[in-house]
Amino acid sequence: MMYPLVRELAVDGVPVTVTCRVLGFSRQAFYAWDANPVSDRDWDDAHLVNAILDVHGDDPEFGYRFIADELAADPGVVDASENRIWRLCRENGVASVISKRTGSGKTPGPAVHDDHVQRQFTAEAPNRLWLTDITEHRTAEGKLYLCAVKDCYSNRIVGYSIDSRMKASLAVAALVMAIQRRHPSPGLVVHSDRGSQFRSKAYTRLLRDHHLVGSMGRVASAADNAAMESFFSLLQVNVLNRHRWDSRDQLRLAIVSWIERTYHRRRRQRALGKLTPVEFETIYPAAHAA
Numbered sequence: 001m002m003y004p005l006v007r008e009l010a011v012d013g014v015p016v017t018v019t020c021r022v023l024g025f026s027r028q029a030f031y032a033w034d035a036n037p038v039s040d041r042d043w044d045d046a047h048l049v050n051a052i053l054d055v056h057g058d059d060p061e062f063g064y065r066f067i068a069d070e071l072a073a074d075p076g077v078v079d080a081s082e083n084r085i086w087r088l089c090r091e092n093g094v095a096s097v098i099s100k101r102t103g104s105g106k107t108p109g110p111a112v113h114d115d116h117v118q119r120q121f122t123a124e125a126p127n128r129l130w131l132t133d134i135t136e137h138r139t140a141e142g143k144l145y146l147c148a149v150k151d152c153y154s155n156r157i158v159g160y161s162i163d164s165r166m167k168a169s170l171a172v173a174a175l176v177m178a179i180q181r182r183h184p185s186p187g188l189v190v191h192s193d194r195g196s197q198f199r200s201k202a203y204t205r206l207l208r209d210h211h212l213v214g215s216m217g218r219v220a221s222a223a224d225n226a227a228m229e230s231f232f233s234l235l236q237v238n239v240l241n242r243h244r245w246d247s248r249d250q251l252r253l254a255i256v257s258w259i260e261r262t263y264h265r266r267r268r269q270r271a272l273g274k275l276t277p278v279e280f281e282t283i284y285p286a287a288h289a290a
Contacts, residue, residue, distance in 0.1 A: 003033045044078045049088055051077045056094050059168045060196040063096035064089040112199050113214035117191045121227035123153040126281060127184040130158065131228040132174065132192045134166060135235070139245040146235075146255060147174040147197070149190075150228055151182075155269060156277035157231070157259050158182050162252050168200035175206055186211030193217055193225055234263070 006019045020027050038046075048071070055070045056062055062070070068085040071077045089095065123129040129152040136145045145166045149159035159178025163170045175190065190212050192198040198216070207214045217225050239258045245251040264278050272280040 003030055003037070006030050007034065044080075045088060047078060048080055048085070049092055052085065052088060052092070052094055054201075057201040060096070060200065064094070066096075067094075110199075111194055111216040112204055113216045115191075115217055116189050116213060116215040117217075119226065121152050123151070126151060126153045127182050127188050128153060130178065130184075130188065130190045131225060132171065132190060132198070133225055133228040133232065134170065134195060134197065135232045136166065137236075137240045137245070137251065139248050139251050141246075141248050144245075144248045144251050145170055147171050148228070148231065148259075149174050149178040150231055152227065154277045154280045155227075155231070155272065156264060156281060160256075160259065162255060164248055166197065168197045168202050171195075171197040171200070172202050172206055175203070179206075179210055184210070184212065187213060189213045189215050191215040191217070191225065231263075235259075238262070 002023050002025070006016055006023070009019050010016050016030060017027055020030055051071055051074070052067055055067050059066075064086045065082065067089065068080070068082045071080065071085065117129065121129070121131065130149050131152060132147065132149045134145055134147045136143050138144075142164060145163055147161050147170045148157050150156070151158050158181055159174045159176070161170050161173035161177065163173075171192075178184075190207060192215070194216050197203060198214075204214065206212075235255070235258065239254050240251075243254075245254075265276055268274045268276055269280075275283065
């Protein structure tokens with residue numbers, strides 16, 4: 001990294017011998033680099049590393065095989081074998097967060113946001129505080145993952161996404177749906193756990209672009225997102241555990257139907273004065289305005 005500096009100083013009149021002596025390497029090493037500064041393979045490797053870091057930043061659970069698949073589908077990235085991707089991942093410390101688990105527990109990464117909620121799961125108006133989390137359930141075809149976004153004002157599920165893979169895009173799609181439905185004002189707090197999906201670059205960029213405030217609970221503390229866990233418990237009892245699901249599509253339809261028809265429009269909640277979330281959002285803003 002110092003060799004380009006030697007060249008720049010030489011242009012300004014500083015002798016190569018003096019610069020090499022001060023920086024601690026020989027003139028011969030500099031001249032060897034100067035004759036062939038960067039090989040074509042090194043240049044390609046540098047671009048591959050940048051692409052690897054971008055993919056891994058968006059989905060930290062991806063190992064080198066998934067990264068290789070993602071890069072192979074990108075026409076803007078140079079062709080590279082799986083072994084080459086593995087070598088570059090090893091040299092640059094890129095590894096799936098799942099492969100780094102110790103024991104039977106999950107090791108969450110560091111928080112990228114402070115906890116702005118402190119277990120106070122209430123809001124005085126819509127779109128002041130949203131909670132989000134991810135749950136999973138097995139089907140005969142494999143697991144299905146649901147990411148939901150809940151408004152603490154009315155307990156309404158304002159956004160959700162369902163997929164067969166628990167990628168960062170799952171959390172991003174749920175938040176995008178909530179933003180498009182509700183058009184929140186800047187300053188809305190979005191609270192989650194420390195899952196890699198909510199720490200990804202794509203998710204934090206989405207928060208920043210819409211001027212939303214990220215918030216995260218502590219490690220291994222379900223109570224820090226208890227209000228979201230209560231919704232998933234209802235979903236578990238009323239939908240997930242009621243049948244053996246033969247396909248992901250079958251379970252997907254059941255989840256969406258329960259959220260939009262039963263939970264939003266038929267299930268009355270005592271915390272809302274025995275109103276449904278839709279009724280509560282319809283009645284209380286009008287009464288408050290009056």
